[in-house]
Amino acid sequence: MTTEPRLAKPSAFAPGVPRNADLPLTPQPSPGRGSVAFDLPGVHVGTAEYGEGPTGCTVIHLPAGARTAVDARGGAVGMSGGYDYNHAICLAGGSVYGLSAAAGVSDELLSRRKNQTKWDELQLVSGAVIYDFSTRDTAVYPDGELGRAALRWAKEGEFPVGRCGAGRTASAGKVDFGRAEFAGQGAAFGTFGEAKVLVATVVNSVGAVIDRDGRVVRGNYHAGLGARRHPSADYADLVGTEAASVMGNTTLTVMITNVKLTDVELLQVGRQVHSSMHRGIQPFHTLTDGDTMFAMTTDEVELNGIKPTGLGTLASEIAWDAILSAVE
Numbered sequence: 001m002t003t004e005p006r007l008a009k010p011s012a013f014a015p016g017v018p019r020n021a022d023l024p025l026t027p028q029p030s031p032g033r034g035s036v037a038f039d040l041p042g043v044h045v046g047t048a049e050y051g052e053g054p055t056g057c058t059v060i061h062l063p064a065g066a067r068t069a070v071d072a073r074g075g076a077v078g079m080s081g082g083y084d085y086n087h088a089i090c091l092a093g094g095s096v097y098g099l100s101a102a103a104g105v106s107d108e109l110l111s112r113r114k115n116q117t118k119w120d121e122l123q124l125v126s127g128a129v130i131y132d133f134s135t136r137d138t139a140v141y142p143d144g145e146l147g148r149a150a151l152r153w154a155k156e157g158e159f160p161v162g163r164c165g166a167g168r169t170a171s172a173g174k175v176d177f178g179r180a181e182f183a184g185q186g187a188a189f190g191t192f193g194e195a196k197v198l199v200a201t202v203v204n205s206v207g208a209v210i211d212r213d214g215r216v217v218r219g220n221y222h223a224g225l226g227a228r229r230h231p232s233a234d235y236a237d238l239v240g241t242e243a244a245s246v247m248g249n250t251t252l253t254v255m256i257t258n259v260k261l262t263d264v265e266l267l268q269v270g271r272q273v274h275s276s277m278h279r280g281i282q283p284f285h286t287l288t289d290g291d292t293m294f295a296m297t298t299d300e301v302e303l304n305g306i307k308p309t310g311l312g313t314l315a316s317e318i319a320w321d322a323i324l325s326a327v328e
Contacts (some may be wrong), residue, residue, distance in 0.1 A: 031241015
């Protein structure tokens with residue numbers, strides 16, 4: 001993994017910057033630096049961005065639908081839907097305004113169903129957003145048209161990673177914003193016998209990203225030192241000062257498995273994996289984060305040899321890989 005600094009310039013938050021209505025926006029592909037392959041038939045992933053932002057969205061589409069458990073933590077959650085069954089999940093930048101991207105996904109799915117509105121034809125879409133205005137000087141946000149584009153460009157078996165989609169201007173390590181670095185979205189996939197697990201995450205955290213050797217690999221970079229520090233060292237130095245809290249964060253995660261789990265088991269495995277991510281992001285679930293996990297199952301295979309706790313333990317390692325993938 002490269003550890004070269006990737007500093008994020010803080011926004012000036014000047015009034016009068018352009019928003020969507022002020023620009024002739026056209027959705028653009030958002031391929032990132034590459035993709036992670038996964039073997040979960042029926043799971044499609046698409047990304048799109050507005051380069052004028054820059055900002056983007058990521059759509060995970062499961063045409064057959066999947067049971068879903070949501071674990072939303074932190075003090076600044078931005079979410080729509082939150083259903084216990086979904087046909088698509090839309091992750092986006094743009095904070096509360098970016099929730100309109102999920103509405104665009106919903107509209108596109110209605111069109112694909114030939115405008116059928118019978119109860120059992122309704123397409124359920126949940127959305128969640130990160131606050132990415134802090135790294136750019138525009139008010140452009142992912143809207144319905146961008147959500148529709150991401151869905152139209154979705155492919156089966158590939159998850160784009162890097163500075164793309166919802167992670168287009170994500171950043172990490174914000175003890176002080178002058179030390180933040182660009183992050184992105186990442187993914188990892190694992191198989192354990194017949195069991196399969198995909199974890200994808202958009203890292204836009206207060207916390208810095210930590211590898212398995214305990215090194216800070218992204219965020220909280222001190223230019224004067226030419227190195228990154230663990231946030232705990234900086235917070236210790238700030239005790240007794242009037243340091244301002246850095247706003248504009250949130251890590252969004254989607255975990256998809258093919259294992260048959262009860263509703264209670266699915267929720268608890270999701271919580272277990274979400275909790276484990278504090279190893280790779282420190283601190284995590286803070287007052288100014290809106291960390292949200294969508295745990296989904298396609299209900300295809302029985303869990304043999306291990307209990308749900310074991311599945312959660314294995315999936316937690318996949319989640320750490322996904323975090324590291326996001327910041328390469």
